[in-house]
Structures are given as C-alpha cells and as structure tokens.
Amino acid sequence: VKEDGRDGIAFFEQAMQVAASERLAIESELRKAFSDNQLRLHYQPQVVYGSQKILGAEALLRWQHPERGLIGPSAFIDVLEQSSLIFDAGRWILARACECIAGLLTDQLVNPDTFCLSVNISPRQFRHPNFVGDVLGAIRQHAIPTRCLSLEITEGIVIENINDTIDKMNELRQHGVHFSIDDFGTGYSSLSYLKRLPVDLLKIDQSFVRDCTGNANDAEIIRAIIAIASSLHMDLIAEGVETRDQLNFLHAQGCDQFQGYLFSPPVDEHRFRELLASGG
Numbered sequence: 001v002k003e004d005g006r007d008g009i010a011f012f013e014q015a016m017q018v019a020a021s022e023r024l025a026i027e028s029e030l031r032k033a034f035s036d037n038q039l040r041l042h043y044q045p046q047v048v049y050g051s052q053k054i055l056g057a058e059a060l061l062r063w064q065h066p067e068r069g070l071i072g073p074s075a076f077i078d079v080l081e082q083s084s085l086i087f088d089a090g091r092w093i094l095a096r097a098c099e100c101i102a103g104l105l106t107d108q109l110v111n112p113d114t115f116c117l118s119v120n121i122s123p124r125q126f127r128h129p130n131f132v133g134d135v136l137g138a139i140r141q142h143a144i145p146t147r148c149l150s151l152e153i154t155e156g157i158v159i160e161n162i163n164d165t166i167d168k169m170n171e172l173r174q175h176g177v178h179f180s181i182d183d184f185g186t187g188y189s190s191l192s193y194l195k196r197l198p199v200d201l202l203k204i205d206q207s208f209v210r211d212c213t214g215n216a217n218d219a220e221i222i223r224a225i226i227a228i229a230s231s232l233h234m235d236l237i238a239e240g241v242e243t244r245d246q247l248n249f250l251h252a253q254g255c256d257q258f259q260g261y262l263f264s265p266p267v268d269e270h271r272f273r274e275l276l277a278s279g280g
C-alpha cells in the first residue's frame with residue numbers, strides 16, 4: 001500500500017511538472033505575443049429584444065498568433081491571469097477598449113448617452129492597488145464619457161474581500177463607471193453580499209441558458225436569477241443565446257437584453273463597425 005502511495009505521489013508530481021513547464025512555455029510565448037502586439041480585442045454585440053438594436057458589446061480577448069491563427073482565451077487566460085503579465089495585459093485591454101469607444105464616438109457610430117462597452121476584469125487585476133487609477137487613466141487618456149465603460153467582475157472577486165471590493169466599485173461608480181456581475185449563479189456570492197454592491201447588471205450565465213428550454217432545473221434557476229435581479233433593481237442580460245426558443249423563453253421570463261451567436265459571434269473591430277453602421 002505504501003509503495004502504491006509513493007508511486008501515486010511520484011506520478012502526481014511528474015504530472016504537475018509537465019503542467020508547470022507547459023505553463024512556463026505558454027507564459028513566455030504570451031510575453032512575446034504581448035510585446036509583439038499580437039493581442040486583439042473582439043466585440044460581441046449586445047441587443048435589445050424586438051428591435052435587435054445594438055445597445056452595447058462585450059470586449060473579448062484574442063491572440064492573433066503568426067502561425068496558429070486566431071486563438072481564443074480559453075487556451076491561455078488561466079496562464080495569463082496567474083502570471084504578472086495580467087497587470088500589463090489588463091491595462092492594455094482597458095486602454096484598447098477605451099480607444100475603441102473613442103473611435104466609435106468620433107465616427108458617430110454609437111450614441112454616447114446609451115452605448116456601453118463591457119470589459120472583463122480578472123480578480124488579480126481588480127485587486128491591484130492601482131486598479132482604480134488604471135481604469136480612470138484609460139478613460140482620461142481617450143477622453144470618453146465614463147458611462148460608456150462597464151466592467152464585468154465575477155462573484156469570486158466579490159467574496160474574496162468584500163470591503164475592498166465595495167470601496168473600489170464605489171469609487172469608480174462615483175465617476176460613472178458601470179459594473180456587471182458575470183457568470184451570475186455559478187459562484188457562491190450570497191444575496192446579502194450582492195445587496196451591498198453597486199452593481200447595475202447581472203449576466204445570466206450561458207450554462208443556464210444552454211438547456212433552459214429542455215431542463216426544468218435550469219429553467220427554475222433562470223426564474224430565480226430574474227427574481228433576484230428585479231428585487232435588487234438590477235438590469236439583466238442573458239449570454240450564450242443561440243436559438244429562438246431560448247430567446248423566447250428568456251423574454252417570457254422577463255429578460256430583455258441578449259448576447260449570443262443567435263445575434264452575432266464576437267467580431268473584430270472592423271466588422272463591429274460595419275454592424276453598427278448598418279443599423280445594428
């Protein structure tokens with residue numbers, strides 16, 4: 001038994017080493033990608049029910065690899081978030097998003113009173129002591145109305161350090177920056193926490209949307225999330241909407257804002273501008 005145990009540990013350690021060296025390889029490639037300007041933001045439209053008018057978008061990170069083509073974040077986001085590169089990359093993402101907003105406003109492709117671009121914020125990026133300064137710096141650098149920028153945070157960020165979270169959110173909120181809770185329902189934040197947060201929008205996670213028309217549990221969870229949002233006076237958006245049936249179910253439950261392949265996949269800035277120009 002002891003021998004087996006040792007083997008088990010040895011095997012585990014070996015597997016960890018493989019994973020660790022692979023991480024290091026990805027990390028050093030990512031550093032090069034960052035300094036060689038291979039990171040991109042793509043934009044996925046967010047629409048209102050009925051008119052299907054584009055009211056905003058979510059900025060999503062991509063890696064334009066010279067040999068392997070366009071790589072989505074699932075292949076590298078964990079490595080990025082666990083390396084110190086997340087701080088520089090996070091600042092770049094914020095600056096690029098603000099630059100994009102500024103261009104859309106200059107070319108009058110969006111309405112400054114209604115359009116909002118959401119940016120995903122990783123927990124370590126949020127915890128950085130100068131996070132508030134970084135966000136405000138990016139907004140000032142590109143001279144955009146603060147209300148045009150929204151930050152997506154996860155429940156994980158909230159429960160890690162509730163007081164620091166609330167302080168930072170309130171400070172940014174005072175300047176007009178909006179917040180949404182991403183992947184809502186997949187984390188562990190309690191309602192008493194949520195109630196204390198200056199959050200404008202809950203995003204219904206795509207894992208609940210996927211089977212909402214076939215799975216009674218998921219349908220119930222969506223009803224519960226919608227009830228929570230309404231009692232906390234928060235707006236709602238459903239992500240990962242792929243079918244008309246999902247759309248109709250969600251709308252019947254009281255959700256009016258949508259994001260998903262049914263409307264558009266994430267697209268590059270050029271294509272996003274075309275979508276806006278053609279009236280959304």
Ligand code: C2E
Pocket residue numbers: 044059060061072073074077093119120121122182183206239240241242259260261262265266
């Ligand atoms: P997320 O924030 O939950 O983003 C939603 C994901 O769902 C995106 O994947 C999007 O492309 C995908 N999606 C959109 N519509 C549909 C649909 O109808 N069906 C399906 N099956 N999927 C859909 P993506 O772009 O691969 O991003 C994955 C995750 O990587 C994101 O999940 C987010 O957690 C992270 N991420 C992306 N960009 C950034 C970033 O700039 N910073 C940080 N910190 N994380 C990012």
Ligand code: CA
Pocket residue numbers: 058120152182
């Ligand atoms: Ca998100």
Ligand code: CA
Pocket residue numbers: 182183203205206239
């Ligand atoms: Ca999400």
Ligand code: CA
Pocket residue numbers: 183
């Ligand atoms: Ca997700």
